[in-house]
Amino acid sequence: MKYIIICLILASVLAQQEPLKPVWAPTWSQDFVEYFNVTNQIYANVGTYQYNAPSNSSRLSRSNGKQDPFCIGYLNYNTTSAPCEHLTVNNTRWMYYPDEDNCCYCCNAEQGCGILKPDWLQGATFLGLEEVYGTPAFYWVMYEGPNKPNYVWETTEANPLERSLLKIARNNYQEVYIQNQIRRDIQNITLPASCSYQNKCGAKCAVFRGETVTQAM
């Protein structure tokens, strides 16, 4: 009897160790430092992820788009260094270059280019507790394909909507999110006047327009 009770207590403790799967809050923005690893060379950026699920919009801005396979497909942005934004408005994705007010059309929701849905990590596997720069984190992996893991670290609040990002590692880059800096205010994300369907981005955007394979970040 004693043994059974101990087993039951142990089982309930173990059951509590698996947190609820991540769900992103509907609106927030958070800054990050990003590291691209291109043929063993490390390129660092600063950026901001701005998320507004109710309006199907997001803005992923980076200080330099030169390592981003979506950003290098317009004008000579494959050779020059310039800030670049993935601007997704009403589930249509654009590349926007704020310094020059240039913009090109990338791809749409049917092609996998809409916003990440708040529950896009429902299929993630819990990998355990880890620390990210001293902060305890829930550590998850979400596979997009057999060799395409997305690793996500987030803070450890029981309620997924109260958590914030600590780190994302994907393909050849990782983003370390600045802690305690999440902003939960509503951010309106609007399309600049320079964005026109006539200006099409090439590079990875053209790949997405041609074939639906994966979901773009």
Ligand SMILES: *[C@@H]1O[C@H](CO)[C@@H](O)[C@H](O)[C@H]1NC(C)=O
């Ligand atoms: C960069 O990527 C290469 C190949 O995946 C890996 O061997 C190397 O350790 C990485 N470098 C850093 C600093 O992460």
Ligand SMILES: *[C@@H]1O[C@H](CO)[C@@H](O)[C@H](O)[C@H]1NC(C)=O
């Ligand atoms: C956002 O997209 C969904 C489909 O994914 C649609 O049902 C909804 O009406 C859209 N919201 C707005 C505000 O356009």
Ligand SMILES: *[C@@H]1O[C@H](CO)[C@@H](O)[C@H](O)[C@H]1NC(C)=O
């Ligand atoms: C940059 O893109 C242009 C086309 O937009 C292409 O002609 C050129 O070869 C590319 N340069 C590099 C270094 O990839």
Ligand SMILES: *[C@@H]1O[C@H](CO)[C@@H](O)[C@H](O)[C@H]1NC(C)=O
């Ligand atoms: C958003 O997209 C939906 C579906 O594509 C469309 O019906 C709606 O008119 C769009 N809204 C705006 C404000 O463009």
Ligand SMILES: *[C@@H]1O[C@H](CO)[C@@H](O)[C@H](O)[C@H]1NC(C)=O
């Ligand atoms: C954001 O957009 C909504 C709806 O279009 C509008 O009512 C609101 O005033 C806007 N907020 C800001 C800060 O621009």
